[in-house]
Amino acid sequence: MRLPGTRYQEHGWEQVRKLLGHCSLQAFRRLEMHQIVDAGQHAALLDCYTDAVAAALRAGARSARAEAEGNSYGDSVYELSLSLLFELQAQPAFWLAFAAAVAVEHARSGAFWLDAAAEGVMRKKVNDMYAGLRDKVDADNYIVTTGRDCSPNKIYTYRMLDTAYREIAGLFADWQQHAEQVGAILGRTIEGSPIETRQMKSIGGCKAEWIIRWSESQERYAGSPGPLHTKSKRFASLKNSPEKIAAMLAEIGDYEELSANMDRADDWSGDAGEAALWLEDYWRVIGESEQSVAQDEDRILPESAEDGEADLADDVADDAADGAAGQEPGFDAHDLAVEQSLAGALSLPPRYLELARAAQEAGSWALRILGGESLPIRLAVYQKLLGAADDTYPEAWLDPATGELPTLQQLAALDQISMPTLRKRRNEAIDKLYAANTAPAK
Known part of the structure; x- marks a missing residue:
């Protein structure tokens, strides 16, 4: 079943459910599961669980099940599983409900998770947790996409x-x-x-x-x-x-x-489609032409969205070519290790985010406006405005395998968010740039 914004309602869900269940059982064998009956340990145990399942998913990322098609938008079972795992951290209420269900079973049967014969019971509780989370995520993304109310x-x-x-x-x-x-x-x-x-x-x-x-x-x-x-x-x-x-x-x-002709996880307009790229090139050419005409006269601020986005694309292109900068604050060795692990799982260089972050000038116009956005969101903005490949992009931004910016799927995984959430934040960031670009000078 296809609905706007949803990713987990199609044929691949059964394989996503099975993969998450399999990796969860592996994680439980390594965790201090007795802590699950202690409410004070739930948050810490969720962090440990997420790390362990993510590691198990990455270890099996090349398996037939993980590489299988997860939906008709081009998301693999592995990508959908990893995204839903990260959503669990963002919506811990589902983990708490799972912990409560395990605690009830523990009160009846003791540490049942230690019994190999009881794995089916544990898997059923994991399935219930992710099934509820799946519908909540898809309902939220449906609301974002359509603007209409929806519930799980x-x-x-x-x-x-x-x-x-x-x-x-x-x-x-x-x-x-x-x-x-x-x-x-x-x-x-x-x-x-x-x-x-x-x-x-x-x-x-x-x-x-x-x-x-x-x-x-x-x-x-x-x-x-x-x-x-x-x-x-x-x-x-x-x-x-x-x-x-x-x-x-x-x-x-x-x-x-x-959406019958969709064959990849992208916007209805096709962010990377030929028509969209042609239109973006058209806006840029129009912008360059207007700049040439205006060299000898005062520039009038653009009145149309097309002109505004052409100027915005030029500003972004200038920023992309500006040079190198320092590390964003707030990162420690653990954060960098997580980044490297994520990049490696996506077939990107382990230090991809670190080097890509350093390849944008700290004082650039776009970065001043989007300083609160993550690097994957900013790269998604550039991809939308300039296309996946542009001569102004620093080499550190490009996926060595393609010579282009990472796909939206890769950027979403790097940012540890779902595809619809990435597109929503990208579009909001573009709105910020456009508003700053068309604001009257003071």
Whole structure:
């Protein structure tokens, strides 16, 4: 299932879940797990857990499961797993809920994590933790992308409807073997090949009443109630709201159609697409032309967004070529070691961030405006405004393997944030530059 901003709702989630579960079990064997029953140790144990799982993920980064496709945007299972692990530190409530669940089991069974036969119990609790975090992360990114309210429960509902559609599609495809249930779904007796089984080409063509009737028919034909007809109150109101179901089905269908040609994790406009690069080059040429015309007269501040971004790209290009600078404050040996470990996991030189940070002049215009942003965010800004490859970039900024700036996926991992969060912060940083570039002179 595809929805704006989401990354964990597609086919690769099962492999992400299994990889995180496997690495978590490895980490638990090395941790002082008895500390999990002590609330005062939860924060420290989370740090140790994150480091241990990250190390296990990096050690298996070249395995078939880790390199498998995680979603239709180009994120691998390894990349999605690492991003979700880092999100756990940013949203520790899910770790605390996991610790509480383990403590309850410990009260019943003692140190059950020491029993190899109980690994399944521990893995189930890890799965629950990451499943909740997954939906929270995707719901937050959906809000950022669309500006519309969303909750983890609503993401769960979208996924339920998508699953229901696929179940119905399977019944329609094999309607001769399931004629009675297909008739129950369509609300009529089947006589001959039903035209609906040929007309429904996507989830956008699935009708809300079919979902409701399918759920109602499940107990009779599949042996257990459908999701809208269980004793749970999660979807109780939805079975009486076909208009809500129809709107959610249409949204999934519309976005899947819109994004059908996406083959990498990027903006809808395609940050690295040829059209975007051409447009950025166009803005820059226009800016250079206007500067030439204005050499003998006072420059008028740009009135259009295109002109403003052209000037902004020129300013950024000047800053990129300015030279070397010192280390950003606030870094110690541990921070540098973490940076080197992350860079190595992304096939970048171990000292990539350290050297790239030193290759930008401390007093540059862009750095003065974006001094509070991390280096990966600033590099994402340059990539957006100038493209992945530009003659003004210092060599230390480039990935030796490509001769270009790291991809947005690499930059997000370096910054230990998700892809949608990186794009949100990058766009906010560009807004800051644009505002500073168009502000009236004092």
